[in-house]
Amino acid sequence: MGLDVIKSKIGDVEIMQVVEQPLDKYYTLFLPMATPEEIGKIDWLANSHHVREDLSLRGSSQMFILKVNKRVFVIDTCIGNEEDLLEFPFWANLNIEFLETLDAIGFDRDSVTDVLCTHLHLDHVGWNTFKKKGKWHPTFPKAKYHFAKDEFEWWHTVPAENDFLITHKDVLSQSVYPIIEAGLANFVEVNQDLGDGITLLPTPGHTVAHISVQIKTGNETFIIGGDMCHHPCQIAHPDWAMPADYSQEKSTSTRRKMFESIADTEILYTCTHFKNPSFGKVGKNSNGEFDFQPIDKEN
Numbered sequence: 001m002g003l004d005v006i007k008s009k010i011g012d013v014e015i016m017q018v019v020e021q022p023l024d025k026y027y028t029l030f031l032p033m034a035t036p037e038e039i040g041k042i043d044w045l046a047n048s049h050h051v052r053e054d055l056s057l058r059g060s061s062q063m064f065i066l067k068v069n070k071r072v073f074v075i076d077t078c079i080g081n082e083e084d085l086l087e088f089p090f091w092a093n094l095n096i097e098f099l100e101t102l103d104a105i106g107f108d109r110d111s112v113t114d115v116l117c118t119h120l121h122l123d124h125v126g127w128n129t130f131k132k133k134g135k136w137h138p139t140f141p142k143a144k145y146h147f148a149k150d151e152f153e154w155w156h157t158v159p160a161e162n163d164f165l166i167t168h169k170d171v172l173s174q175s176v177y178p179i180i181e182a183g184l185a186n187f188v189e190v191n192q193d194l195g196d197g198i199t200l201l202p203t204p205g206h207t208v209a210h211i212s213v214q215i216k217t218g219n220e221t222f223i224i225g226g227d228m229c230h231h232p233c234q235i236a237h238p239d240w241a242m243p244a245d246y247s248q249e250k251s252t253s254t255r256r257k258m259f260e261s262i263a264d265t266e267i268l269y270t271c272t273h274f275k276n277p278s279f280g281k282v283g284k285n286s287n288g289e290f291d292f293q294p295i296d297k298e299n
């Protein structure tokens with residue numbers, strides 16, 4: 001019973017991924033251009049664990065927990081339970097054993113020092129809070145919750161003129177405003193140094209001020225790229241942008257820039273929804289095409 005929890009280690013950083021649910025069946029919405037026919041043309045991907053036998057895409061809604069020196073970082077907090085989500089009825093009012101799973105593995109929510117949301121979409125902020133007796137409470141009551149200042153400003157001030165935006169106003173009320181009211185919010189710059197080798201990287205496009213997280217530990221460096229990609233197929237095709245992107249042009253140029261900078265280095269890369277084993281290395285071939293080779297750090 002309980003949810004899947006995957007443990008791994010990079011350098012001195014202990015990593016846990018708590019998988020809220022598989023997202024496989026939603027990928028035709030996320031990336032409609034990634035048809036089985038197109039995926040079949042990408043050799044390194046077609047035989048990997050990132051696709052099903054029928055070449056449809058696989059991915060997860062998951063939360064990363066990193067133990068870095070004396071700090072405990074939570075990165076992206078999934079969809080959450082009992083959420084009011086007008087535009088996304090299939091994710092509304094979930095009742096998943098998420099907190100029970102944390103309890104069952106002996107994870108102390110009070111030990112979390114930092115929570116970071118790469119952006120403020122509903123599937124990255126849900127477990128910032130939980131509902132008890134009709135009220136929303138911080139899930140990690142002793143943590144600082146870092147939000148990019150420009151990201152928050154945008155969602156806070158944008159007029160609620162369609163169902164997607166109305167839904168995200170509810171998301172703020174359920175998962176962000178209660179954090180501010182509890183005095184736990186810390187508004188950061190998109191390139192902020194958070195100490196202990198942890199730096200934010202501006203990766204705009206999917207949302208207006210989307211951020212990624214870079215962690216240096218010993219001789220190793222890894223990046224958690226939030227939703228700058230929803231699936232490794234976008235490493236082969238940086239121009240495959242999601243219909244819901246704030247700017248598809250910008251998300252595409254953000255991907256190209258990132259892959260150019262890390263290709264053929266030792267830097268490990270993943271994004272929030274990449275199925276486990278999630279980390280890998282980006283390479284570039286003589287035709288200028290990028291690929292992704294998974295590295296299994298499971299322990």
Ligand SMILES: [Zn+2]
Pocket residue numbers: 121123124227272273
């Ligand atoms: Zn997402």
